[in-house]
Amino acid sequence: MKLAVMGAGAIGCFYGGLLARSGASVTLVGRAQHADAIRERGLLLEMGGERHSVPVGVATSAAGLADAELVLFCVKSGDTEKVGAEMAPHLRPDATILSFQNGVDNAARLEVVLGRPVVPVAVYVATEMVGPGHVRHHGRGDLLIGPSGRNEEILALFGAAGIAAQVSENAIGALWGKLVVNCAYNALSALTRLPYGRMIRLEGVEAVMRDVVEECRAVAQAAGVTLPADMLDSVLGLAAMMPAQFSSTAQDLRRGKPTEIDHLNGFVVRKGTELGVPTPVNRLLHTLVKAAETSRS
Template identity: 60%
Template sequence: MRWAVMGAGAVGCYYGGMLAREGHEVVLIGRAAHVDAVRREGLRLQAQTFDERVPVGASTEAAAAAGADVVLCCVKSPDTEDAARALQPHLAPGALVLSLQNGVDNAERLRAVLAQEVLPAVVYVATEMAGPGHVRHHGRGELVIGPSARSAALADVFGAAGVPVQVSDNVAGALWAKLILNCAYNALSAIARQPYGPLVQGVGVAAVMRDVVDEGLAVARAEGVTLPGDMHEAVRGLAGTMPAQLSSTAQDLLRGKPTEIDHLNGLVVRRGEARGVATPVNRALWALVKLIEAGPVRA
C-alpha cells in the first residue's frame, strides 16, 4: 500500500515511520526543516524498544499525496480545512482519508471538503519531535477507528506494523473519551510546564481534573454521546502509562506555536453553552492557555 501523511509532526511521523519500517511506501508531508532532515538521513524513529533510521519519502507539497491509497491527516485541528483543500486536487477518487487528530469533529470537517471516504480515528500515543527528522516515542500507540468496508484491512496492516487497532461502532464515544482525557491533562500540563507524572502529584490537581471530567461528561450526555468505560478511572490511570509525556499543548507553547486549545477545553465550553451546560473549570483552563498563547504584553 502507498501511504501519505499530511502533517508530519510527532503523531504523523510515528505512524508513518512504523508503516515504512514494515515496508510500506510512505511519504511524509511537512515543514521544510523536517523534510530536509528526512531526505538526508531518513526518519529517526526512537521508540521504547528500538532506535532506527527509517527510509521514507518526504515533501513540503500536498501534491506528494497523489497516488496514495491511504492518507493519514495529522495536522492540528485549526488547520483541518486548509489541509483538505490542499489535498483535494491530488487525491485519487478511491483514496481513504484517516483523521488522526485531536478533537471530535475533524472527520466531519474533512468530509465537508473532500469527496473521498473519511474515517475518524482516536489516537492514544505519547510522542514528541526531538529535532528535525527525529521523533521520540514515550508510550502506547494504539488506534480506535470507525467502521468501514476497509476497516478490517486497515487494522490488519497497522497490526502487522506494530500498531494495535480496534474497530469501534461507537467511535463518537471514543472520540469524546479522548477529548475529555485531553481536557483533563493538556491545559494543566501546559500551564505548569510539567509532564503527566509529576503533574498529577500537584496539590489540588486531582480535584481540578475531576471537575474537568464531570463537565465534559455532562456536555457529552447533552450531545447524546455514550462514553465507554469509567472516565474518572481512565484519567487517573493515564499518568501511569505516560509519566514522561508533556502535553501537545505544552509542547506548542514552549515552541511559540498556536495550540489546539480551542478544539479541546474550548470546544467543551462552546458545546456546553449551546446545550445549557455550565463548564466553569474548562472555561478557566481555556482562558489561561489563551493568555499564555498570546504572550506577555510588551511595554
C-alpha cells in the same frame, strides 16, 4: 497499498515511520526542515530505548498525496479546513482518508471540505518531535478506527507494522472519551510546565481534573453521548502510565506554536453554551492557555 501522511509532526512521523519500517510505501508530507533532514539521513524513530533510521519518502506540498491509496490526516485541528482544501485536488478518487486528530469533529469538518467520507480514528499514543525529522515515542500506540470499505486491508497493514488497531462502530464515542482525557491533562500540563506524573501530585490538581471530567460528562450527556462509567478512573490512571509525558499543548507552548486548546477545552465550552450546560473550569483553563499563547507569541 501506497500510503501518505498529511502532516509530518509527532503523530504522523511515528505512525508513518512504523509503517515504512515494516516495508510499506510511505510518503510523509510536512515542513521543509523535516523533509530535508529525512532526505539526508532517514526518519529518526526513537522508541524502547533504541533509535532507528527509517528510509521514507518525503514531500513538502499536497502534491505528494497524488498516488496514495490511504492517507493519514495528521494536522492540527485548527488547520483542518485549510489543509483539506490544499489536498483535495491531489487525492485519488478511490483514496481512503483517516483522520488521526484530536477532537471529536475533525472527520466531519474534513468531509465537508473534501466532499467525500473521512474515517475518524481515536489515537492513543504519547510522542514528541525532538528535532527535525526525529520523533520520540513515550508510550502506547493503539488505534480505534471507524468502519470503511477497506477495514481488512487497513488492519492487516497496521498489524504488519506492529500497530495495535481495531475497527469500531463507535469511534466517535471513543474520540469523546479521548477528548475528556485531553481536557483534563493538556491545559494543566501546559500551564504548570510539568509532565503528568509530577503534575498530578500537586495539591489541588486532582480535584481540578475531577471537575473537568464532570463538566465534560454533563456536556456529553446533553449531546446524547454516553461516556464510560469508569471515565474518571481512566483519566486519573493515565499519569501513572505516562509519568514523563508532557501534553501536546505544553509542547506547542514551549515551541511558541499555536495550540489545539480551542478544539479541546474550548470545544467543551462552546458545546456547553450551545446545550445550556455550564463549564466554568473548562472555560478558565481555555482562557489561561489562550492568554499564555498570546504572551509567548
